[in-house]
Structure formats: C-alpha cells, structure tokens
Amino acid sequence: xxxxxxxxxxxxxxxxxxxxxxxxxxxxxxxxxxxxxxxxxxxxxxxxxxxxxxxxxxxxxxxxxxxxxxxxxxxxxxxxxxxxxxxxxxxxxxxxxxxxxxxxxxxxxxxxxxxxxxxxxxxxxxxxxxxxxxxxxxxxxxxxxxxxxxxxxxxxxxxxxxxxxxxxxxxxxxxxxxxxxxxxxxxxxxxxxxxxxxxxxx
Amino acid sequence: xxxxxxxxxxxxxxxxxxxxxxxxxxxxxxxxxxxxxxxxxxxxxxxxxxxxxxxxxxxxxxxxxxxxxxxxxxxxxxxxxxxxxxxxxxxxxxxxxxxxxxxxxxxxxxxxxxxxxxxxxxxxxxxxxxxxxxxxxxxxxxxxxxxxxxxxxxxxxxxxxxxxxxxxxxxxxxxxxxxxxxxxxxxxxxxxxxxxxxxxxxxxxxxxxxxxxxxxxxxxxxxxxxxxxxxxxxxxxxxxxxxxxxxxxxxxxxxxxxxxxxxxxxxxxxxxxxxxxxxxxxxxxxxxxxxxxxxxxxxxxxxxxxxxxxxxxxxxxxxxxxxxxxxxxxxxxxxxxxxxxxxxxxxxxxxxxxxxxxxxxxxxxxxxxxxxxxxxxxxxxxxxxxxxxxxxxxxxxxxxxxxxxxxxxxxxxxxxxxxxxxxxxxxxxxxxxxxxxxxxxxxxxxxxxxxxxxxxxxxxxxxxxxxxxxx
Numbered sequence: 141x142x143x144x145x146x147x148x149x150x151x152x153x154x155x156x157x158x159x160x161x162x163x164x165x166x167x168x169x170x171x172x173x174x175x176x177x178x179x180x181x182x183x184x185x186x187x188x189x190x191x192x193x194x195x196x197x198x199x200x201x202x203x204x205x206x207x208x209x210x211x212x213x214x215x216x217x218x219x220x221x222x223x224x225x226x227x228x229x230x231x232x233x234x235x236x237x238x239x240x241x242x243x244x245x246x247x248x249x250x251x252x253x254x255x256x257x258x259x260x261x262x263x264x265x266x267x268x269x270x271x272x273x274x275x276x277x278x279x280x281x282x283x284x285x286x287x288x289x290x291x292x293x294x295x296x297x298x299x300x301x302x303x304x305x306x307x308x309x310x311x312x313x314x315x316x317x318x319x320x321x322x323x324x325x326x327x328x329x330x331x332x333x334x335x336x337x338x339x340x341x342x
Numbered sequence: 343x344x345x346x347x348x349x350x351x352x353x354x355x356x357x358x359x360x361x362x363x364x365x366x367x368x369x370x371x372x373x374x375x376x377x378x379x380x381x382x383x384x385x386x387x388x389x390x391x392x393x394x395x396x397x398x399x400x401x402x403x404x405x406x407x408x409x410x411x412x413x414x415x416x417x418x419x420x421x422x423x424x425x426x427x428x429x430x431x432x433x434x435x436x437x438x439x440x441x442x443x444x445x446x447x448x449x450x451x452x453x454x455x456x457x458x459x460x461x462x463x464x465x466x467x468x469x470x471x472x473x474x475x476x477x478x479x480x481x482x483x484x485x486x487x488x489x490x491x492x493x494x495x496x497x498x499x500x501x502x503x504x505x506x507x508x509x510x511x512x513x514x515x516x517x518x519x520x521x522x523x524x525x526x527x528x529x530x531x532x533x534x535x536x537x538x539x540x541x542x543x544x545x546x547x548x549x550x551x552x553x554x555x556x557x558x559x560x561x562x563x564x565x566x567x568x569x570x571x572x573x574x575x576x577x578x579x580x581x582x583x584x585x586x587x588x589x590x591x592x593x594x595x596x597x598x599x600x601x602x603x604x605x606x607x608x609x610x611x612x613x614x615x616x617x618x619x620x621x622x623x624x625x626x627x628x629x630x631x632x633x634x635x636x637x638x639x640x641x642x643x644x645x646x647x648x649x650x651x652x653x654x655x656x657x658x659x660x661x662x663x664x665x666x667x668x669x670x671x672x673x674x675x676x677x678x679x680x681x682x683x684x685x686x687x688x689x690x691x692x693x694x695x696x697x698x699x700x701x702x703x704x705x706x707x708x709x710x711x712x713x714x715x716x717x718x719x720x721x722x723x724x725x726x727x728x729x730x731x732x733x734x735x736x737x738x739x740x741x742x743x744x745x746x747x748x749x750x751x752x753x754x755x756x757x758x759x760x761x762x763x764x765x766x767x768x769x770x771x772x773x774x775x776x777x778x779x780x781x782x783x784x785x786x787x788x789x790x791x792x793x794x795x796x797x798x799x800x801x802x803x804x805x806x807x808x809x810x811x812x813x
Binding site for chain 1: 637640641644645647648651654655658659661662665666668669672673675676679680683686689690692693695696698699700702703705706707709710713714717718721728729730731732733734735736744
C-alpha cells in the first residue's frame with residue numbers, strides 16, 4: 141500500500157470509523173445507561189412522594205406524650221365496662237358541681253340519658269367528696285369516640301351560665317357546651333347548659 | 343559535514359554566479375557554486391543544501407539572473423487567468439525556442455494608463471527546474487520564486503512614502519549594484535554593474551552609470567526630474583561625490599537603508615502575502631504547495647474531529663458519573679426515609695390521642711366563646727323587651743355554628759311595642775356572624791293585667807318568636 145492510499149485509509153478511519161465507534165461504542169450505550177439511571181431517579185422520586193410527610197413532634201407534644209401522669213390522658217377516657225361507665229358519670233357530675241361551686245355557680249340539677257343511665261334529678265347543695273376507690277382511667281389510642289349530653293340546671297341570673305361555661309376548661313372530664321336553655325315565667329326562671337362529654341368506647 | 347540548522351524558512355538568492363543561502367535573519371549559510379558543464383545542478387546543490395538545512399524547510403528563491411525576462415506594462419484590470427495568458431503570450435514572442443516558466447502580478451497604480459501595472463517575469467524552464475530539483479533533492483520545499491527587482495520594489499514600500507519617479511541604487515554584499523528607475527509601481531529601466539573595491543573608483547563608476555542613465559532617460563522624457571537618488575545597501579559616500587552629484591546632476595543623495603538584505607526579505611514577505619502574487623515556480627509546484635496546505639488542513643480537521651469525540655466522550659462520562667452520584671444520593675435518602683417510616687408510624691400512633699384531646703379542647707374553647715358571644719347578645723335586650731324563652735343549640739355541621747330561638751314580649755311603654763322589638767332586632771343583626779331568619783311570628787294584642795286599670799297607651803303588647811344562626 142503506497143503512502144497516498146495509507147493516508148486515505150487513515151482519513152476514512154478518522155472521519156468515518158471514529159464517529160461510528162463514538163456513536164455505537166460510546167453515545168448509544170451511554171444514553172442507555174443514563175436513561176436507566178433517570179428511570180431509577182424517577183422511581184425513587186415517586187416512592188419518596190408516596191411516603192407520608194409527618195410533622196415532627198413539637199417540644200410541647202413531646203413533653204405531654206412523655207409524661208404518663210399528664211392531665212390530657214384522663215380527659216377523654218376509655219370506658220371498658222359498666223363500673224368504669226358509672227364511675228365516669230360520678231366524676232363528671234361531681235367535678236362539674238365542684239368546679240362551679242368554686243366559681244360561685246350553683247348546679248341545681250342534671251338531666252341526662254346515657255345508655256342505661258337515665259337521670260333527671262336535683263343536686264344537693266353540698267356534695268361530699270368521699271374516696272370511693274375509683275380512679276380516672278387513662279386515654280388509650282384504641283377506641284371509638286362517643287359523646288353524651290347532660291343538661292345542667294344553673295341557679296341565678298343568666299350570666300351565671302356564662303360564668304359556668306368559663307369554668308368548664310378547668311374540669312377534668314372534657315365538657316363542651318353545645319347549647320343553653322333559658323325560660324322565664326312569672327313564677328320562676330329556669331336555665332340550663334347543655335354539655336357534651338366525650339368518651340372512648342372499646 | 344556541518345550539522346543542519348534549525349528548521350526555518352531559508353532564502354536562496356540565485357544570480358549568474360550561482361546561488362547563496364540565507365536565513366531570515368540575514369545569516370549567510372554559504373555559497374552554492376554554478377555547476378560545470380554536464381553536471382546536473384541537483385547533483386551539486388542537493389548535498390550542499392542537505393548539509394545546511396533541515397529537511398522539510400520551506401525555501402523561497404530570489405532570482406537575479408541575467409536570463410530572466412522582466413516587463414512592466416500599463417494595463418486595465420485583468421483576471422489572474424488573463425495575467426498568466428498575457429505573460430505566456432508576450433514571452434513566447436521574446437523567448438525564442440527556449441521553454442519558459444512565466445508569472446505575472448497586477449499592481450494598482452494611479453500613474454499607469456488603465457490604472458494597473460502588470461509585472462511580467464519569465465525564466466528558462468530548464469533553470470527553474472534545476473533549482474526546484476536541487477531543493478527537492480535536499481528534502482526541502484520550494485514555496486516561491488520572486489524576481490530580485492520585484493522583491494526590491496515591495497521592500498521599498500516598507501521604507502515610507504516615495505516620489506512617483508524614483509532613481510534607486512541598490513548594492514548587495516558582493517558589491518553588485520542595481521541602478522533602477524521606478525515610475526510608480528512600474529520598473530521603467532534597470533542596469534546592473536559591479537562596484538570596484540577602491541572607493542574612489544567605485545564613486546567614479548557610480549557617477550558615470552548614473553549620469554549615463556539620466557542622459558538616456560532625459561532624451562526620452564524631457565520633463566523628467568529626479569530630486570534625489572535613493573541608495574540602499576550603502577550607508578555613506580564621500581562629500582565630494584555628494585557635491586559632484588548635486589552640482590552636475592542636480593540631485594541629492596538619500597540613504598534609505600544601510601543593508602539591502604532586510605529590504606529584500608521584507609519585499610519577499612510582502613509579495614508572498616499578496617493575493618495574486620508574482621511567483622515564478624511552476625504551477626504544478628505551487629499547486630502541490632496548495633495541496634499540502636489543504637492536506638494539513640484536512641489532517642487538522644481529522645485531529646479536531648478526534649479531539650471533539652474524545653471531549654464528547656469525556657463529557658458524557660462525566661454526566662454519567664454525576665447522574666450516578668445523584669441516584670446514589672437519592673437512594674440513600676429513600677432508604678433513610680423508609681427506615682424512619684416505622685418510627686414515624688409509632689409517633690403518629692402515640693400522637694393520635696393527644697391530638698384528639700387537643701382538638702376537643704380547642705373545640706370546647708371555641709364553643710364556649712361562641713355560646714357566650716351569642717348568649718350575651720341575646721340576653722341584652724333593650725328596655726321594653728321581656729324574654730320568655732331562649733334556646734341555643736349547636737348544629738351538627740362543621741364549622742361550629744349555633745341555632746337559636748327566642749320567644750318574648752315587647753311592651754308598649756314610652757313607645758309602641760314593636761319599636762323596642764325593632765330595636766332588639768337591629769341590635770342582634772349588628773352582631774358579627776349572627777344571622778336572623780325572617781320573623782315568623784309577631785302578634786300584637788291588648789294586655790290584660792289583673793287588678794290593674796287599663797291604660798290604653800300601655801296595654802298593647804307584641805308577642806314574638808325570633809330564630810337565627812350564629813357562627
């Protein structure tokens with residue numbers, strides 16, 4: 141092979157073979173690998189997107205969750221049986237009367253219908269606080285939230301009801317005011333607050 | 343044998359006595375003698391050139407042979423092909439039987455008829471072929487062959503402005519003198535002679551040659567005047583010579599450059615850089631040069647293509663690496679997130695009761711605030727309104743809303759009974775978030791009070807029932 145032909149061959153190699161080698165040995169395999177990597181990236185992104193984003197616990201939440209004796213644990217109690225149900229009723233009525241009494245609000249009587257308990261009664265002016273050996277039960281995660289309403293009669297003018305409402309936040313069983321009734325006749329005035337109590341049923 | 347010099351462009355100056363090699367710097371690499379009869383030039387010069395010059399060095403030739411034919415003609419613009427054809431045609435008539443190589447170059451000249459001067463040069467082909475063969479035998483590359491006079495004219499252009507008619511004496515290092523008359527860009531006349539070593543004799547000879555040339559010129563051109571004779575290659579002539587020239591020939595002497603060689607080198611450089619340059623090398627040699635340049639260009643392009651693909655490969659590889667790092671980072675992030683999922687699930691599980699209590703407490707507060715706000719508005723009736731029954735109840739809908747029903751009486755006291763009712767309604771309507779339904783019942787009747795005397799202006803009462811909602 142003479143020099144000219146050798147040069148032609150080399151040029152053909154450089155202008156033809158090198159691009160071909162580049163395309164088939166570098167470009168296409170590289171593209172294939174990059175597409176595979178991109179697909180992996182997309183799959184990872186989708187998986188990350190699917191994972192729920194959970195807000196981390198705040199310092200207050202951490203403190204409340206860490207404290208086994210925190211007050212929130214007894215505010216919505218899990219009632220497993222009748223004893224716990226009656227005990228809870230006892231605490232609701234007793235705590236309500238006690239808290240209102242400290243605010244100067246008199247609980248005249250209660251009307252309520254909660255499962256087997258059907259009540260319509262007047263409250264004694266001074267209810268004692270004997271230790272019956274009953275305890276507030278802690279809140280459990282498992283349980284269905286249920287509510288029952290008690291109609292709490294309030295003595296005195298209408299503003300006593302509002303005083304009583306302000307005191308509800310300080311009562312351990314969680315009582316949400318859901319209404320009020322007020323009626324005035326020439327003979328007497330009757331007023332009551334409707335309070336909903338939340339409990340957990342198994 | 344001396345070691346070949348470093349590779350550079352060398353100049354071969356060819357005259358009637360042989361050739362002489364120079365570097366661009368002017369360094370003389372030695373004389374190449376004229377071969378004897380029967381001895382090929384290539385056989386004599388080839389080894390000498392090989393000794394002195396590195397192979398593949400470019401060689402530019404300056405021709406100062408008496409066998410060279412040179413003409414300048416005023417012409418209109420001619421294309422390169424027309425220039426070449428003119429050279430062939432004119433020298434064919436003058437060259438006789440000898441085969442010539444010719445070349446032409448066109449210069450713009452305002453003094454010329456037609457605005458252009460055509461330089462035409464020719465040499466016997468056998469001479470040119472001999473030089474080219476010698477140069478190629480030494481492995482060198484001939485790139486140009488320029489007539490001495492053309493190189494001189496081009497070199498003079500680098501020495502500044504000049505009059506249109508100039509008389510120039512150029513003396514080389516062998517004391518060979520050229521007396522030239524340039525008219526614009528045209529070489530009108532030239533004469534060569536050797537200068538004796540004795541200064542007095544040299545000045546006498548120069549004077550005689552100049553005087554003879556001027557007489558010849560002035561016979562043909564009566565009005566021709568030269569104010570100075572320009573001199574290149576000498577730095578001084580005697581004061582007597584200067585005075586003699588001034589008084590007898592009415593000219594001054596102007597020493598343009600002390601050495602001829604730099605002027606010639608500059609001239610050759612300028613000529614080679616021109617488009618349509620005068621080059622006496624055979625066309626096939628010139629084309630071979632062009633082909634060589636093209637080949638170099640192609641090889642450079644090929645190398646460029648190779649470098650480009652190499653660069654592209656490196657770029658692609660770097661992109662792959664970057665992407666790989668991204669994938670690895672994302673994978674670690676995913677693994678980290680997934681490992682935290684279980685812990686987060688436990689947090690959620692532990693948090694639900696607390697959140698439930700917190701939400702219930704918040705709702706308790708909102709409900710107490712809403713009930714207090716509505717109750718305060720309801721239990722603040724204007725004078726003349728007596729409430730009988732009020733019922734407020736939370737509606738099951740979200741967000742928290744209350745529905746209320748108010749039953750009462752409006753008395754006629756200082757105003758008629760519906761007046762206080764209207765006042766009460768307006769007061770309730772002003773409460774933010776409180777919406778009253780249209781009054782469904784309002785009964786106005788006389789009031790019968792047992793045991794009291796009836797007063798017409800105080801007996802009318804309005805019994806009403808109001809309903810509405812509050813948020």
